[in-house]
Amino acid sequence: MSALLSMRGLLVPALLLLGAEVLVNAADLSSNNIAPPSAAFAALLRIMLDGTLFVSTGQTLLATAMGLAVGGSLGLVAGILLGLSRTASRLMTVSLEFFRPVPAVALIPISMLVFGFGYAMEVAVVAFAAFWPMLIYCKGAIEAVEPQLLEVAQMLRLSYFDTVRKIVLPAALPRIFVALRTATGIALILGVTTEILSNPQGLGFAVMSAQQSLHPDNMIANIFWLGVLGVVVNSGLLWLQSRLFGNAGRPGGGR
Amino acid sequence: MSQSAVATSQAAPEICFDGVDLSLGGLEILKGIDLEIRRGEFICVIGPSGCGKTTMLRLIAGFHRATAGAVMHEGRAVNGPSPDIAIVFQDYGKALLPWRNAADNVALALEAMRVPKSQRADMITGFLGKVGLADHAQKFPSQMSGGMQQRLQIARALAQNPSVLLMDEPFGALDAMTRQTLQDECLNLVENMGTTVFFVTHDIEEAIYLGDRVVTLSPNPGRIADIHTVNLPRPRNQLTTREDPEFLRLRRVLFDFIQGH
Numbered sequence A: 001m002s003a004l005l006s007m008r009g010l011l012v013p014a015l016l017l018l019g020a021e022v023l024v025n026a027a028d029l030s031s032n033n034i035a036p037p038s039a040a041f042a043a044l045l046r047i048m049l050d051g052t053l054f055v056s057t058g059q060t061l062l063a064t065a066m067g068l069a070v071g072g073s074l075g076l077v078a079g080i081l082l083g084l085s086r087t088a089s090r091l092m093t094v095s096l097e098f099f100r101p102v103p104a105v106a107l108i109p110i111s112m113l114v115f116g117f118g119y120a121m122e123v124a125v126v127a128f129a130a131f132w133p134m135l136i137y138c139k140g141a142i143e144a145v146e147p148q149l150l151e152v153a154q155m156l157r158l159s160y161f162d163t164v165r166k167i168v169l170p171a172a173l174p175r176i177f178v179a180l181r182t183a184t185g186i187a188l189i190l191g192v193t194t195e196i197l198s199n200p201q202g203l204g205f206a207v208m209s210a211q212q213s214l215h216p217d218n219m220i221a222n223i224f225w226l227g228v229l230g231v232v233v234n235s236g237l238l239w240l241q242s243r244l245f246g247n248a249g250r251p252g253g254g255r
Numbered sequence B: 001m002s003q004s005a006v007a008t009s010q011a012a013p014e015i016c017f018d019g020v021d022l023s024l025g026g027l028e029i030l031k032g033i034d035l036e037i038r039r040g041e042f043i044c045v046i047g048p049s050g051c052g053k054t055t056m057l058r059l060i061a062g063f064h065r066a067t068a069g070a071v072m073h074e075g076r077a078v079n080g081p082s083p084d085i086a087i088v089f090q091d092y093g094k095a096l097l098p099w100r101n102a103a104d105n106v107a108l109a110l111e112a113m114r115v116p117k118s119q120r121a122d123m124i125t126g127f128l129g130k131v132g133l134a135d136h137a138q139k140f141p142s143q144m145s146g147g148m149q150q151r152l153q154i155a156r157a158l159a160q161n162p163s164v165l166l167m168d169e170p171f172g173a174l175d176a177m178t179r180q181t182l183q184d185e186c187l188n189l190v191e192n193m194g195t196t197v198f199f200v201t202h203d204i205e206e207a208i209y210l211g212d213r214v215v216t217l218s219p220n221p222g223r224i225a226d227i228h229t230v231n232l233p234r235p236r237n238q239l240t241t242r243e244d245p246e247f248l249r250l251r252r253v254l255f256d257f258i259q260g261h
């Protein structure tokens, strides 16, 4: 974070913004399609002050969190079970490899049939999108548990249940958290995508409707805000990760 | 102890390799191993890298099953790992639970042994005290030096109340000063508790200094080349023991053996 916010790090974005400002003004591009940064910032201030930005932010975050909760927890459980049982993992490989490459956006039409337009559909798509990274990474987290620790469990003759509870899960937890971070990023992307395509709410819809009602300044302001939101969510999770796990939070850095 | 109990306990060696062959993945690793280890004996094993020292230790631990012959513990075939045979692993960084502090790492063994919760705290303090970690109970492994982590592994092993202690190059990664201190502490502990020790090392002097007998292994496939009895008085002393003519003689013999490979 500190590197990102350092003066030198801000130089390039500042120059790009300045360039855009000059270019848009000089070329006198049609204001129906594009807006200079200054207008976008004015629009950002406007939608902040009238509160619409925060309403749509809340809608996007809530739908994403719901989807993440549903799909993420299903993926967590499935990933842990598959990581624990080699037999289950072998039985499921073909089915998983068939479904996994299906992009979550491709499910939007199906979800629309099942859930109609709106909230439930967005949650379903986000859940599907969050399920896969959670499953794959959690399975990997379990499989990556230090074999020596499993031998300690064997030496102590821990029961299967105690081995999972006292050794495997705590050892896998830092990587499981990384899985959560990855799934959160993907969930946010799919939430906004769904809003752009077919759920009239949230930041995605705000971007879309601003573009369609010929308010490019408003559109750019919302897009910029999405970027800010992504950075805030990810650094929040990174902060939490280092608080919870310290050095052990970095995969491979268990020492 | 009654007369007959003494007789039976002396009849069965603590550990016995009886014509043991071991192949792993089609490869012959150990061949024709015969070795009897008495109760309370300190056995050291040396040999060139890859000759099968760790594999031999893992056979006693129950992680490998002999392809031919049998490994016996107190007269019964070893058929899997058990807390009665404790292991101090070579790589302490991978054998301790990084999310548990020192006290809770020792507690793991007590939990496994089903020691009632009310008794654990005192026992943990006792075991940590024995290895000189009394003041570090709340430290996590990542906050400890290599020597301290190895002490913690020993404390956990002691908490298993084992009859046999298997140690795989436990001090190999430590600096010379720490190593000597730990050697003496280790000798004191196992002597007081009467534990049988199977100690793998690549350090000739360490093997002589610690052991009642030193087993030399030859490679490809691993087999016992020789067994040397160490006729040095106990308690051993870092200065006088290492200057003893018998120590120097053995050092010469073992050095020649290692050079030959």
Ligand SMILES: Nc1ncnc2c1ncn2[C@@H]1O[C@H](COP(=O)(O)OP(=O)(O)O)[C@@H](O)[C@H]1O
Residues within 6 Å of the ligand: B024, B025, B027, B029, B047, B048, B049, B050, B051, B052, B053, B054, B055, B056
């Ligand atoms: N699980 C295994 N499968 C196949 N070969 C193994 C296995 N474990 C060890 N070996 C081989 O057995 C030999 C002896 O290994 P090891 O007992 O670790 O030697 P040392 O501890 O004396 O250095 C080595 O050649 C090693 O590659």
Ligand SMILES: [Mg+2]
Residues within 6 Å of the ligand: B053, B054, B055
């Ligand atoms: Mg070895």
